[in-house]
Amino acid sequence: MKGNRDPAAAYDESEWMHKEYAVMPKVSKRAAEALYPSVREMFELAAGVPDAVSFAIGEPGFDTPQPVIDAAYRAASLDDTHYTPNRGAVALREAWCEHRNAADGTDYDPDTDVIVTAGGMEAVYLAMLATLDPGDDILIPDPGYANYFGQVRLVGANVVPVPLDAGHGFRMQAADVEAAVTPRTRAILLNSPSNPTGAVIDAEQLDLIAEVCERHDLWVISDEVYRSFVYDPSVECLSIAAVPGMRRRTVVVDSFSKTFAMTGWRIGAAFGPKPIIDRMTVMQEDIVSCVPGALQQGAVAALEGSNEILDEMTSVYRANRDMVVAAVADMPLVSCATPDGAFYVLVDVRDTGMDDHAFAVDLLHRAKVVVTPASGFGGRGRGYVRLSYVGTPEATAEGLRRMRAYLEDYSSATSSR
Structure with missing residues (x-):
C-alpha cells in the first residue's frame, strides 16, 4: 500500500492522488527535490x-570512551538537563578553542568566535545560511560529501562543482578553483581530508586557493572533521584559517563524531570571526535552540582525556x-x-x-x-x-x-x- 512507502524515496507526485492523501496540500518544491x-x-x-x-x-568501529559516557551521565544526574546558551556551554567552548588554537596557532576567543552545534552538519548549514543568499553560487568539491549538495539546495543557492582529478590524487587544485568562480560566487567549501576521496589538500595548493579566495572576496567554509586521521608522516593537513589573512573570511567546521567515536552524540562546532558567529548563533535559536548540556559535558571530558x-x-x-x-x-x-x-x-x-x-x-x-x-x-x-x-x-x-x-x-x- 502506498501509505507504507519509504518516506525517503524519490518524490512521486502521483502518490498525492491516492485516496489517503487526496485532501492534503502538496509538499514544497524543496521537499519534492530532496x-x-x-x-x-x-x-x-x-x-x-x-x-x-x-x-x-x-561509522567508526569503536565505542565512545567510557570516561566520556560517565561525564555525560554525571552531568545529567546533577540536573544538567535544561536549556544551554545558544553558543554552547562555556566549559566546552573554552576547551575546544584551546585545543584548536594550540593545533593551528589561531586565536579563537571562546566568548565570541565559536558556536557549538548539533553535529558538524548543522555547523555547515548555519555557515551556508550566514554566507549565501538565494541565487548565490558556492564552489563545492566534486566528488564531495553528498549532504553538501542537499544543504545548498535548502539554502536556495547554486552548486558550482570544482572538479577533483584522479591524476592529482583527487587533491583540489587552485587553478580549478579559479576556473570555477562565477560572478555570483560568494563562497567555497573545502573538505580536507576529504569524504569521499580521503585526499588532503597540500600546503602549496592551500596557499594558492587562499589567494583565489582573497582575489574574489570569497567566504571559505572549511570542513575539517577528519583532520585527526592522516596516516603518513609526509602528509601535513593544514587549516586554511591558519594561512595569513584567511581567518577573517573562514568558518572552520569541527566535530566529535569521528575523532572520539561519538557519531550519535551530534556535537559539532563552527569557529570564525565574531560577526558571522554572532549571526549563526541567532539562527541556531531558530533551528535547534541549543545542544543538550549533559552531552556537552561529555565532550569536555573527551577533549581533556587521553588520546588512547x-x-x-x-x-x-x-x-x-x-x-x-x-x-x-x-x-x-x-x-x-x-x-x-x-x-x-x-x-x-x-x-x-x-x-x-x-x-x-x-x-x-x-x-x-x-x-x-x-x-x-x-x-x-x-x-x-x-x-x-x-x-x-x-x-x-x-x-x-x-x-x-x-x-x-x-x-x-x-x-x-
Missing part, C-alpha cells in the same frame, strides 16, 4: 541481505587502508589511489563495463559486500565506488576476499563471452 544519499540507499538495501560485509557507512582511543583508531584505520589498497591492486578490472586520510577510498570500476550503481547492487547481491556508488557524490564520482574502511581488520579482510572472488568470477565470465 534526494536520498546513495550511502543511505545502499544501507537500506543491505538490511535485506544477511551476513553482508559493509564498506558503506563512515584516537591513537588506537588511527592505527587500525591505517592498517585497514593499507590492506584495502594492496587488495584492490591485486583485483582484476578495478584500481584505486592511496588516500591520504579520513577513512575512505575511491575504487575505479569503469573497466567492469558497469556503472557504479549497477556494480554496487550486483556486488551486494552476488558477494554480500556493501559499497557506495560514488555518482552520489557528484558527476566526477561516476564510475567509482567508495569503500569506508572503519570495520574490524577481520571484517575488512573478509569483505575484500569476497570482492576479489566476485571480480575474478566476473572477469572470467565476461572474457569468455
